[in-house]
Amino acid sequence: MHKKHRLILLGSVVVSALASPAAARPDRCAPPTEAAGGPSNAHTRNVEANLRPPVIKPDDKPFSLAKEMRRYDVPGISVAVIHDGKLAWARGWGFRDTASCAPVTPETAFQAASISKVATAMLALRLVEQGKIGLDRDINDALRSWQLPKDPKLAPNGVTLRELLSHTAGLGVHGFAGYLPGAPLPSPVQILDGAPPSNSAPVRSVLPASGQYQYSGGGYVLTQLALSDVSGIPFAELAERELLGPLGMTRSAYAQPPSATIRADMAFGHANGVPIPGNYHVYPELGPAGLWTSASDLARLQMDIQASAAGKKGHRLSPAMTREMLAPVKDNWGLGTALYTTGAARFGHDGVNEGFQSFMIAYVGKGEGIVALTNGGQGRRLMDEVVRAVATDYGWTDIAAPATEEKMLSLAELSKAAGYFEGAGLSVVLEARPDGLFAYTGGPTPERLIALSSTRFLSTAMGVTAEFAPDYSSFTFIEGGPPMKLVRSKAAPPVTKPDGS
Template sequence: MDRVEYTGIERKHAMQRPGKCYLFGAAAVAALAAAPASGQAGNCAMPPSAAGGTDNIHTRYVEGHLLPPVIKSDARPFSLADRMRQYDVPGISVAVIHDGKIVWARGWGVRDLASCKPVTPDTAFQAASISKVVTAVTALRLVEQGRIKLDQNINEALRSWQVPKDATLAPSGITLRELLSHTAGLGVHGFGGYQPGAPLPTPVQILDGVSPANTPPVRSILPVGSQFEYSGGGYVVTQVALSDVSDTAFADLGRREVLEPLGMTRSAFTMPPSPAILANAAFGSAHGKPMPGNYLVYPELAPAGLWTTATDLARLLIDLQASAAGKRGHRLSPAMTRLMMTPVKDNWGLGVAIYPQGAPRFMHDGVNAGYESFMVSYIGEGDGIVALTNGGDGHRLMGEVVRAIATDYGWSDIAAPATEEKELSLAELSKAAGHFEGGGLKVDLEARSEGLFARLAGGTMAERLIALSPTRFRSEGLGVTVEFTPDFASCTMIEGAPPMKLVRSAPSHAAL
């Protein structure tokens, strides 16, 4: 099954998409469970531990203490090697931030299934939708330089293309703030990629859906500002606007404003990848076999075209953490960073998703064909995690790796320790029953004596959710945990996807 790029917020859309995820259209979440792993990542043996980099008490804890969110009372932890085989993930690279510093970074497994060379901290992966975070920082840099405005009609910045006027859906036009926060009402969730060597569309051809572009035109599909609707297409609009106002190619702009100053030397908006990136690049895989051509090419640079390492992304997180804590001399001013991390709608800020419960945190994830990525960081504190994978069910593997790291360091807001299922009464379950909507996802919840059941609107199958507490439930089918507010007026995805919010609304007339 081919996957299309999409963010963690993309995971929710996995339910509707023909293949993609890290969320946001109901397509994202379901595809995560659609293709079971083969249990074998090619014929490569696990490289010696020393080949991956740092070896210490923390890395050894990860290697031997992986657990899913829900466990039995007598459950024993899995080894990382076993889980990589089970989830069909050839390689994973991880970087951990503690007290504002990268305390360790290393790789496990192999970067490709042909050479079987080991993943190291310097191995570059496709970041997929995490590219949008770098794009957002680049855009906000230009805002602070006075080259573009957050709240003016983006057409005033665009010279090489114009967003088609829509008197009904966008009578006053679309702004950069709306593009970065996915509230512009534009379509085209994600992108399918192109085989290496195939003709690539220009950004304008992508926006107009003109051959050789393989996606439809980027146009208004919802009233501007009315709701969150994840749009990779909106980030291509941003890409063109930033290039136009700076008279600089987007790849060069991103390098100048973000990558180079932060020492992200193994990162580049380069599609196809440069020889320097390919020298230590992870190649994508599917079902235990190399992808044809090793990877797909994404000319949609701003939303999906970054190659990077876990260590380089950790440098970006550290810079944003410091700025958010009020320190100056970073890529963004403290005021701009705080604006970036203030939700515009449905827990989504300017280029990042914000977790509303517990200690303030921001995150993004991503999926391109053959790659999945995840990063999460506390906003006001110097702790965080980055993980990158190159095939198989990287989503679930990264979830367990992040849980092990969070358990090891005591970061329960990032990932709660594994727990047993809780038994709840019908009265307790009934509080969560009802119809919920958010970000294009519609779900009916029904309380039964045997548990709380969820069904996507229009679907025929209902899944029994696992109760982790009176307000927290787990969908094993989607790999997502949700937390209800105390009054059960809404729930938010707190694990396995960006923090998408679903709000109680009029009950569905369709019975489960």
């Protein structure tokens, strides 16, 4: 993407997308026993033996999970699968930390990172249904301990909870770096004002409210404070009472630093194969990034949303509110959820905290879905292969297409995709040549994209797959990253090609 060499994920930090897979490091721990990761079955054994990238050659063999974990330098991964509206299975592989060599179990807690926002949004919408906060009123009406400074130009009517949850409030501060254990932690007000000991900028209007999608973790800290103010209950306690407890999410808590219960079986964040300093970062920014959870617990959260979306009562949100949560507001975003609208409707989120990467996705109209949590290395690359294996196993072609050979397209077919595209803060120039479709991303050389079909292309550098609309007016990332949509632009592309043109 123009002048961007990194893909900004939905978590609290920015992850390099152009880094090559890590070289395999010597094993620090003896392989855990098969029983350590939880129950095995034909589906788990399929994951262990049949990982593939999106594109393959005719004679390519599948990779083993163990090999790919080494290749991507991922110490541990936990996976939970929803099938027929139930938790079908959950299993861990590898190590929750390479210091003690303790294995990942189905109950191991990881940092959910920005998946925290989905739970925060559910909590907010539950309080909306209880009449404690307005979805479309100025958020300052709900705040008692702080007020968002007025901005007559960018937000003359203030910003609303709907805008905060859908990232359309025009607020800044994408994500957060966290704090070392034992370091002084800022209060929500200090975070919002960027005051010491906060290590992030003040949360303020930077774009017109309701005018566009602008991902803002800062807006979720504002939501966190508003929910505490209107309920009179600390955010973590409120989440336990209204959401986590009733859903049976016993391995989940907005506990920063982690509680003794979480510490009993939790993953450490890793970098370069070893635990990061302090073993994890602390995120007092609870609403956007502070949830510790297991894959099984996140599956329970997804199943509750699915059941309510199907019209069943007795869940955390009413069917009507769940439909509102899953309705697009702007650029494939609902209220707290990323929405996948190509093919059968799906919802999900991903996340990145220091040393952790996470991903979940589920169908809206049927009880199928998956959660994957990792604790280091190129976790997203590994999770994409695991999700593909599971999706192929269960026939979820909308979630991940089976691995396929490159399709050779004519220049006329490639020319349909050529042009200048913008959206979600990114831009790219696509050029059709006889030998393929090339993306100019601001780097020294363009990248040749791999055609998976006449409308689907893979960027191996960024690890994302894009699907074009039937009329080629736009494309959306459907695998490997958030479902960001880029639209064909009539403006002159602000890019200089390597040949100077």
